[in-house]
Amino acid sequence: EYVILDQQLIPKSEASINFDDRGYYFGDGIYEVVKIYNGQPFAMEMHLDRFRSSSEKLDIAFPMSNEQLSELLMSLLQKNSIDNGLIYFQITRGVEPRNHLYTRQSAPVLTAFTQATKDVATPQEKGLTVWLTDDIRWLRCDIKTINLLGNVLVKREAADHHCHEAILNRDGIMTEGSSSNLFLVKDNVLYTHPATNLILNGITRQLVIKLAKENNYSVVEEPFPVEVLEHADEAFITSSSVEIAPITAVKGQLTTVFDIGPVTLHLQKKFAEILPK
Numbered sequence: 001e002y003v004i005l006d007q008q009l010i011p012k013s014e015a016s017i018n019f020d021d022r023g024y025y026f027g028d029g030i031y032e033v034v035k036i037y038n039g040q041p042f043a044m045e046m047h048l049d050r051f052r053s054s055s056e057k058l059d060i061a062f063p064m065s066n067e068q069l070s071e072l073l074m075s076l077l078q079k080n081s082i083d084n085g086l087i088y089f090q091i092t093r094g095v096e097p098r099n100h101l102y103t104r105q106s107a108p109v110l111t112a113f114t115q116a117t118k119d120v121a122t123p124q125e126k127g128l129t130v131w132l133t134d135d136i137r138w139l140r141c142d143i144k145t146i147n148l149l150g151n152v153l154v155k156r157e158a159a160d161h162h163c164h165e166a167i168l169n170r171d172g173i174m175t176e177g178s179s180s181n182l183f184l185v186k187d188n189v190l191y192t193h194p195a196t197n198l199i200l201n202g203i204t205r206q207l208v209i210k211l212a213k214e215n216n217y218s219v220v221e222e223p224f225p226v227e228v229l230e231h232a233d234e235a236f237i238t239s240s241s242v243e244i245a246p247i248t249a250v251k252g253q254l255t256t257v258f259d260i261g262p263v264t265l266h267l268q269k270k271f272a273e274i275l276p277k
């Protein structure tokens with residue numbers, strides 16, 4: 001198994017990271033996850049654009065062009081013969097003696113690995129149980145940073161309550177999942193949090209909104225309170241990993257159940273049509 005370290009393809013067993021990498025001290029870096037279908041990355045351009053946008057928001061100067069990075073990532077996919085799975089890539093701000101104040105002198109460190117899809121339960125078909133809890137994250141959730149403590153804590157909390165995913169509310173307003181975006185359906189209208197600093201603007205979210213509009217559904221991107229969950233007809237989460245996954249039950253701060261409904265099924269069908277063949 002090969003990985004990318006500092007723009008080189010090397011065997012994973014030979015990869016080692018500098019002790020003074022700011023990724024370790026501060027979680028000072030950004031990442032992307034791209035799904036691979038039949039050997040082809042899905043929506044790579046959108047992920048590369050968001051990667052660049054995250055790096056700019058964090059004042060990390062990343063010297064490679066999208067084309068160069070994309071080529072390098074493709075060479076890793078080929079080296080590891082990945083047909084279906086994902087590619088993860090990140091940059092940290094680089095190596096400096098530990099100090100909160102970064103100097104803008106360090107070179108970003110790029111790492112990437114691939115993962116083949118395992119034969120696991122398919123949340124897309126069976127639906128998921130989600131745990132409703134407080135959004136304890138910082139106020140720049142729009143940046144896809146590797147500093148994910150708020151996300152990992154709520155994910156553990158959800159799992160400890162036998163739920164697949166945590167869905168979050170900030171002061172009573174629903175934001176998103178710990179690693180996904182949240183949609184509700186009511187009377188054939190879709191509702192989801194607007195792409196502000198309080199959520200990550202998921203690539204899957206953006207594609208689902210586009211597909212929904214193309215199929216004549218209205219999409220309302222406005223904040224909605226927790227209680228609306230109880231009145232929704234359908235609910236689902238989206239992410240590169242799970243695509244569109246129906247929510248069948250909510251537990252935690254509020255308890256409710258959903259059937260896997262026709263709008264979710266329709267959008268899943270349309271989404272499958274845009275995936276690489």
Ligand code: PLP
Binds near residue numbers: 200202238239240
């Ligand atoms: N929101 C958060 C917090 C995430 O971590 C993710 C993905 O991991 C998403 C949303 C979904 O984003 P995407 O559809 O780009 O995978």
